[in-house]
Amino acid sequence: MNKQATRKSSAPESVHIGLEPEVRGQSVRLLSCILADQHVLYLKTRNYHWNLTGHRFHTLHAFFEEQYDALALAIDKTAERIRMLGAASPGSMKEQLALATLEEAPGELIDGERAITGLLDDHEAAAREVRKAVDALEEAGDAGTADFLTGLLQDHEAAAWMLRSFLD
Numbered sequence: 001m002n003k004q005a006t007r008k009s010s011a012p013e014s015v016h017i018g019l020e021p022e023v024r025g026q027s028v029r030l031l032s033c034i035l036a037d038q039h040v041l042y043l044k045t046r047n048y049h050w051n052l053t054g055h056r057f058h059t060l061h062a063f064f065e066e067q068y069d070a071l072a073l074a075i076d077k078t079a080e081r082i083r084m085l086g087a088a089s090p091g092s093m094k095e096q097l098a099l100a101t102l103e104e105a106p107g108e109l110i111d112g113e114r115a116i117t118g119l120l121d122d123h124e125a126a127a128r129e130v131r132k133a134v135d136a137l138e139e140a141g142d143a144g145t146a147d148f149l150t151g152l153l154q155d156h157e158a159a160a161w162m163l164r165s166f167l168d
Contacts (some may be wrong), residue, residue: 025087032082034133035075036100037101037122041071046068053110130153
């Protein structure tokens, strides 16, 4: 979460859910960085879906579509969790890129092995970041956001496992 401090975290809405404003602010900062990484991973997955080449094209093309559909749902739920905490979700690509720890990939033709490896690395990196956020939020007392993020963590772990399976 190396860029989490770049986003203002104050929750402007009055929210009375048993969390102090500072805790909600910490949760919003962490969620905003996770949301940004989800956007980068979503776009990278779509990019690879569009620009895939090679003998496993059909199988991977369909698989990547399933993955970016799942990421789209996760993005929506993450943004809504930020709103539940009383803050605005970062909504521009500029904001997303400023907060993301993952890197974009250029739009170019890519073979299946390289695409799988790139997405695997990103899902594993995302899992590590989400795991750190879960630990921090459990310590801060935000059980609701920690529980939400535990589900996202499991999703990244499952996606990484599936991607690793293509490499065996």
